[in-house]
Amino acid sequence: MTGPAPLGVVVDLDDTLYPQADYLASAAAAVGVAAGHAGLDGAAVHAALRKELAAGSDAGGTIDRALLAVGVPASSLSALVPPLVAAFTQHTPPRLSPYPGAEEALCALAAAAPLACLTDGNPAIQAAKVAATGLGRLLPVVVVTDALGGRAVRKPHPTGLVAVAARLGLPPDRLLVIGDRPGKDVAVAAAVGARAVRIRQGEYATAPDEPRAWAVTDTFPAAAELALGLLGADAAALSPG
Numbered sequence: 001m002t003g004p005a006p007l008g009v010v011v012d013l014d015d016t017l018y019p020q021a022d023y024l025a026s027a028a029a030a031v032g033v034a035a036g037h038a039g040l041d042g043a044a045v046h047a048a049l050r051k052e053l054a055a056g057s058d059a060g061g062t063i064d065r066a067l068l069a070v071g072v073p074a075s076s077l078s079a080l081v082p083p084l085v086a087a088f089t090q091h092t093p094p095r096l097s098p099y100p101g102a103e104e105a106l107c108a109l110a111a112a113a114p115l116a117c118l119t120d121g122n123p124a125i126q127a128a129k130v131a132a133t134g135l136g137r138l139l140p141v142v143v144v145t146d147a148l149g150g151r152a153v154r155k156p157h158p159t160g161l162v163a164v165a166a167r168l169g170l171p172p173d174r175l176l177v178i179g180d181r182p183g184k185d186v187a188v189a190a191a192v193g194a195r196a197v198r199i200r201q202g203e204y205a206t207a208p209d210e211p212r213a214w215a216v217t218d219t220f221p222a223a224a225e226l227a228l229g230l231l232g233a234d235a236a237a238l239s240p241g
């Protein structure tokens with residue numbers, strides 16, 4: 001891609017700024033405690049839920065499957081699952097450590113260009129995660145796709161990125177997206193004609209480069225460095241590093 005240089009940067013949250021596995025572990029522990037209060041073996045539910053989440057955090061019904069795995073009869077799920085789902089969704093992680101160097105890199109980006117975060121998920125949970133990372137002060141614009149139209153407009157649907165562009169006052173195709181998931185972060189950038197830098201980390205670290213990103217890195221600071229080099233660069237000088 002050799003269009004004009006980006007004027008703003010959009011970062012993903014989960015597995016881009018902090019390890020999502022840390023949040024999932026914290027939320028699974030909260031579900032284990034709630035399961036204990038419901039008369040179940042809380043430790044067993046906790047362990048089963050961690051196993052289910054490790055198999056794929058995007059899949060629905062993880063709590064149902066965890067309960068079945070510890071021997072809860074299917075006929076009891078309708079009564080047991082809702083309070084445990086609530087324990088999961090209402091869990092507020094006390095602290096989520098950003099990836100090494102992520103805070104400093106975000107600081108440098110914030111000083112260089114308009115900066116926003118675009119993330120999928122339950123808006124209350126995503127807000128709690130941002131707060132727990134301590135990065136909120138560097139991210140005055142956070143757009144959660146689910147708040148715009150539910151799961152149907154999650155990345156790679158362009159609605160969220162178009163909304164971010166409007167909030168930043170920039171054309172969508174002049175944004176640079178940094179994220180970990182080719183099928184979401186790279187694809188949403190492609191959907192509006194913007195560039196993306198993929199970071200190979202977290203749950204999708206080994207996913208194929210499809211669609212292909214403008215550049216691929218292994219850390220957020222490395223992605224930020226590429227972004228800083230690109231911001232305001234001459235169009236003629238643009239080529240992947």
Ligand SMILES: [Mg+2]
Nearest residue numbers: 012014015180
């Ligand atoms: Mg992500």
